[in-house]
Amino acid sequence: MGKELFNPGEKDALDRVDGRQKVTGAAKYSAEYQLPNLAYGVLVSSSIAKGTIKSIDTKAAERAPGVVGVISHVNSIKVPGFADNEHPTEPPTGGRPLRAFYDNRVYFNGQPVAIVVADTLERAQYGASLVKVAYVKEQHTTDFNANTGKAVLPAQAKKNPKSSLNDYDRGQPDGYKTAPVKIEAEYHHPSEMHNPMELQSITAVWEADDKLTVYDKVQGTKPTQRAFATEWKIPVENVKVISKFVGGAFGNGLHNWPHETAAIIAAKQLKRPVKVAITREQMFTMVGYRPQTHQKIGIGATPDGKLVGITHESVGQTSTYEEFTESVLQQTRMMYTSPNLSTRYRLLPLDVSTPIWMRGPGEATGAFALESAMDELAHVLNIDPIEFRLKNYTEKDPDNNLPWSTKYLKECYQMGAERIGWNKRRMQPGTLKEGDWLVGYGMGVGTFGAHRGGATVRAKLHADGRLVMQCAVTDIGPGTGTAMVQIASTTLGIEPSQIVFELGHSDYPMFGNQGGSSTVNSVGSAVQAACNSLKQKLKDLASAKNASLTTADPKNISIKNGQLTITDNSLNVALADFFKQNNLQEMEVTEESKPGQEANKYSKYSFSVHFAEVHVHPKTGQVRVKKVVTGADAGTIISWKTAANQMIGGVTGGIGMALQEDAFMDHRFGRYVTKDFAEYHVPVHADVPHIDVFFVDKPDYIVDPIGTKGLGEIAIIGVAPAIANAIFNATGKRIRELPITADKLI
Amino acid sequence: MAEKKACSLPGDQASSNESRRDFLKQSSLLTAFAITPGVVVKAAESKWDEGIAASLEKMPLKLEINGVKQSLQVEPRVTLLDLLREQLALTGTKKGCDYGQCGACTVHVDGQRVLSCLTLAVMAEGKKVTTIEGLATGEQLHPMQAAFIKHDGFQCGYCTPGQIMSAVACIKEGHANSEAEIREFMSGNICRCGAYPNIVDAIMEVKQGGQQI
Ligand code: FES
Numbered sequence: 008m009g010k011e012l013f014n015p016g017e018k019d020a021l022d023r024v025d026g027r028q029k030v031t032g033a034a035k036y037s038a039e040y041q042l043p044n045l046a047y048g049v050l051v052s053s054s055i056a057k058g059t060i061k062s063i064d065t066k067a068a069e070r071a072p073g074v075v076g077v078i079s080h081v082n083s084i085k086v087p088g089f090a091d092n093e094h095p096t097e098p099p100t101g102g103r104p105l106r107a108f109y110d111n112r113v114y115f116n117g118q119p120v121a122i123v124v125a126d127t128l129e130r131a132q133y134g135a136s137l138v139k140v141a142y143v144k145e146q147h148t149t150d151f152n153a154n155t156g157k158a159v160l161p162a163q164a165k166k167n168p169k170s171s172l173n174d175y176d177r178g179q180p181d182g183y184k185t186a187p188v189k190i191e192a193e194y195h196h197p198s199e200m201h202n203p204m205e206l207q208s209i210t211a212v213w214e215a216d217d218k219l220t221v222y223d224k225v226q227g228t229k230p231t232q233r234a235f236a237t238e239w240k241i242p243v244e245n246v247k248v249i250s251k252f253v254g255g256a257f258g259n260g261l262h263n264w265p266h267e268t269a270a271i272i273a274a275k276q277l278k279r280p281v282k283v284a285i286t287r288e289q290m291f292t293m294v295g296y297r298p299q300t301h302q303k304i305g306i307g308a309t310p311d312g313k314l315v316g317i318t319h320e321s322v323g324q325t326s327t328y329e330e331f332t333e334s335v336l337q338q339t340r341m342m343y344t345s346p347n348l349s350t351r352y353r354l355l356p357l358d359v360s361t362p363i364w365m366r367g368p369g370e371a372t373g374a375f376a377l378e379s380a381m382d383e384l385a386h387v388l389n390i391d392p393i394e395f396r397l398k399n400y401t402e403k404d405p406d407n408n409l410p411w412s413t414k415y416l417k418e419c420y421q422m423g424a425e426r427i428g429w430n431k432r433r434m435q436p437g438t439l440k441e442g443d444w445l446v447g448y449g450m451g452v453g454t455f456g457a458h459r460g461g462a463t464v465r466a467k468l469h470a471d472g473r474l475v476m477q478c479a480v481t482d483i484g485p486g487t488g489t490a491m492v493q494i495a496s497t498t499l500g501i502e503p504s505q506i507v508f509e510l511g512h513s514d515y516p517m518f519g520n521q522g523g524s525s526t527v528n529s530v531g532s533a534v535q536a537a538c539n540s541l542k543q544k545l546k547d548l549a550s551a552k553n554a555s556l557t558t559a560d561p562k563n564i565s566i567k568n569g570q571l572t573i574t575d576n577s578l579n580v581a582l583a584d585f586f587k588q589n590n591l592q593e594m595e596v597t598e599e600s601k602p603g604q605e606a607n608k609y610s611k612y613s614f615s616v617h618f619a620e621v622h623v624h625p626k627t628g629q630v631r632v633k634k635v636v637t638g639a640d641a642g643t644i645i646s647w648k649t650a651a652n653q654m655i656g657g658v659t660g661g662i663g664m665a666l667q668e669d670a671f672m673d674h675r676f677g678r679y680v681t682k683d684f685a686e687y688h689v690p691v692h693a694d695v696p697h698i699d700v701f702f703v704d705k706p707d708y709i710v711d712p713i714g715t716k717g718l719g720e721i722a723i724i725g726v727a728p729a730i731a732n733a734i735f736n737a738t739g740k741r742i743r744e745l746p747i748t749a750d751k752l753i
Numbered sequence: 754m755a756e757k758k759a760c761s762l763p764g765d766q767a768s769s770n771e772s773r774r775d776f777l778k779q780s781s782l783l784t785a786f787a788i789t790p791g792v793v794v795k796a797a798e799s800k801w802d803e804g805i806a807a808s809l810e811k812m813p814l815k816l817e818i819n820g821v822k823q824s825l826q827v828e829p830r831v832t833l834l835d836l837l838r839e840q841l842a843l844t845g846t847k848k849g850c851d852y853g854q855c856g857a858c859t860v861h862v863d864g865q866r867v868l869s870c871l872t873l874a875v876m877a878e879g880k881k882v883t884t885i886e887g888l889a890t891g892e893q894l895h896p897m898q899a900a901f902i903k904h905d906g907f908q909c910g911y912c913t914p915g916q917i918m919s920a921v922a923c924i925k926e927g928h929a930n931s932e933a934e935i936r937e938f939m940s941g942n943i944c945r946c947g948a949y950p951n952i953v954d955a956i957m958e959v960k961q962g963g964q965q966i
């Protein structure tokens with residue numbers, strides 16, 4: 008096993024298996040299913056941040072042409088699961104998710120309060136403009152900065168003493184204070200919106216009174232299926248969730264949101280299919296975001312660069328009705344050898360909507376502070392930032408004293424430094440110039456747990472040598488199908504063009520959410536298991552005619568061009584004939600794969616490093632990211648093209664986080680001022696340079712039998728501090744508040 | 754509002770509270786049909802007026818989409834984007850914002866790249882519209898489509914139709930002479946997945962390949 012087995016190499020990497028559908032417009036996303044008698048739902052959202060709805064005047068809307076119904080808490084059918092609070096979403100957040108049209112409470116500005124359904128989109132939009140809502144306002148609190156002092160320990164931590172959200176001390180609490188060289192600094196970043204290009208959409212159809220089908224934009228078909236089955240108190244198998252193509256999600260599909268239930272209510276109440284695609288403005292309040300977070304770091308070292316202590320505190324924002332937590336402080340606990348280490352995690356509930364996991368959830372936030380602070384301390388110590396990190400390199404996990412399953416971070420440092428030309432970096436900031444522009448180099452490190460879960464794959468081998476596999480997993484963009492086809496092709500020998508991987512349907516075998524960088528290691532292992540199981544079945548069928556198969560090493564059995572062969576040429580028979588001999592039309596297996604106990608003896612993480620070269624104009628404060636080198640120790644790389652693309656995408660997200668993204672709220676109203684792409688800036692073509700991607704590409708067979716660890720999160724974790732550090736190196740200005748806009752540099 | 758017209762757009766309302774039915778009931782147009790007030794009220798109650806209004810509100814529209822001549826009746830407020838996606842089942846053209854800020858809805862109108870979300874369908878009267886569905890020649894992909902696959906110029910694929918339509922136009926306009934120029938002239942097409950460098954590579958290749966596009 009290893010490189011030869013799974014890695015066709017960079018040059019021969021597969022094209023994306025669904026590429027043709029995506030470039031021809033044939034790929035169907037959840038708002039694109041043509042259904043008979045389809046109606047359109049448009050949501051009306053609250054215009055106050057806290058209070059109650061006094062009255063809703065829907066008369067004009069109801070009378071508007073084409074409108075078939077206006078639904079609010081006043082007339083909504085009762086959702087059976089709401090009454091006893093059975094309204095789950097997976098993975099759960101603390102507290103209780105918002106219940107669509109349940110009562111007259113308003114928890115945040117932009118909350119859906121009514122839905123207008125009409126026979127055309129335009130008529131629904133017009134109808135929605137006619138709904139008049141009167142409120143009884145209450146005093147709201149949305150200002151994070153003014154209230155950070157009121158942050159509390161999450162209830163989840165209080166309930167569970169083992170939770171990593173609890174206060175944590177290793178060695179002496181606040182031990183950094185005893186260090187000869189130390190710094191203390193505060194870091195802040197605003198809320199950031201996932202803003203995938205596809206608007207969150209759902210088409211809900213009640214096939215029968217207790218049978219629901221949803222074409223829904225989600226990251227997990229099975230979790231969504233379970234959530235709606237519980238919410239509507241109908242058997243799980245009566246709910247179908249179809250999510251064949253997902254136009255980006257970055258985490259906001261890891262939760263089921265009120266607009267989904269609103270569409271389902273409307274479809275049930277009006278007895279016809281209802282489609283809801285929320286607006287870009289509604290994407291800012293209805294489907295989560297990366298919570299703004301305030302962090303404090305105290306960090307100290309000896310003059311020769313050995314860390315003495317780190318204290319890392321974080322305050323994040325959540326809503327008043329759900330307690331969203333994320334692991335902001337984990338990287339600090341395991342990345343460097345610090346004998347003294349303290350972490351404190353607090354939450355500030357505000358009258359805002361609930362945040363949700365966003366790419367590199369928590370870790371990207373924490374890494375901004377930690378990796379900036381490491382850079383700051385390296386500068387004070389006058390030690391090269393890479394050297395400083397190497398001096399404090401952990402050979403085992405200091406958090407739990409377990410050995411790493413694999414860790415090739417040193418290799419990443421070395422490869423990355425070479426590729427960016429780290430030797431051009433000056434220790435003294437502001438001393439390298441190109442024309443008018445100041446030039447700086449910076450780096451940052453990222454890590455994320457290699458969380459493998461259980462997955463089941465069905466595989467059907469046809470007599471002509473085609474293989475069709477199925478799994479409920481979704482593909483929000485990383486190229487899941489492509490990676491799975493690659494694994495099956497490598498395991499069975501079948502050409503990729505003869506393999507189909509079907510996904511995005513809750514009828515298919517089990518997998519949870521596509522999230523937490525766990526798809527390839529989980530589902531990929533099940534694909535391998537299914538393929539191996541097919542081989543075993545073929546062996547079991549071997550008769551006198553093809554006796555060599557009985558004893559063949561499964562490794563040497565393969566299927567090519569419809570021929571079943573053994574590498575030593577002792578067998579070469581048409582699969583069709585072999586099936587005929589055994590009275591078979593096709594061969595089907597279903598295999599589950601999940602992590603074993605053995606893996607618990609190790610600490611399992613993926614690692615990344617990001618190097619940035621930035622140019623800063625000293626007069627205008629304009630920042631240009633000139634070059635990025637990004638590398639990962641993510642285990643075996645299965646599908647080079649899509650993996651490299653994922654790294655590029657993560658870096659692009661990191662550029663946005665570092666320089667542009669800022670969900671800005673007007674606290675007089677508790678409403679976002681930034682509510683579309685004109686005000687909420689994300690990177691465009693002109694903001695993104697060439698990105699040089701490299702992989703260590705060494706397998707980790709402790710995490711899974713295919714040697715992968717996970718890639719999606721580490722692609723962004725550590726990017727923002729790499730850019731912030733490069734800006735410091737260019738200008739001598741240390742900006743601790745994201746985004747680093749021009750005004751902060753002049 | 755001084756004078757009310759039967760064909761006015763929703764935004765013309767005196768107040769958003771006043772539905773279009775209200776003014777239609779009073780309109781001189783209905784009077785011209787010599788309907789007595791009593792009948793009008795009755796018509797309103799049984800929603801006949803909506804039937805009349807619906808047909809009055811639609812305008813004839815003739816245009817060509819992907820080489821197919823279309824003769825349609827559309828409400829003047831329908832955007833070209835919604836016409837394609839919701840009425841003609843051409844869902845390859847995407848809606849990423851509806852505000853003209855993301856480029857996902859880019860189509861060609863008479864060979865020019867246009868944001869279909871900012872174009873009322875009736876503005877395309879007599880024009881030739883090409884969407885992503887009309888770019889390939891039968892099974893043969895357009896060179897830009899093939900280059901996007903080769904360079905993996907996408908992830909989720911949602912911005913892709915818009916990127917491709919824009920990319921073809923970018924070359925035709927003569928704005929693809931360097932990577933920097935491509936980045937500038939493609940900046941109206943957002944890719945949140947961040948496949949930008951691969952998109953630029955794809956465009957460079959098509960441009961340098963010199964194929965007919
Ligand atoms: S949908 Fe037209 S520019 Fe975004």
Ligand code: FES
Binds near residue numbers: 204254909912913
């Ligand atoms: S491919 Fe997902 S937005 Fe561009």
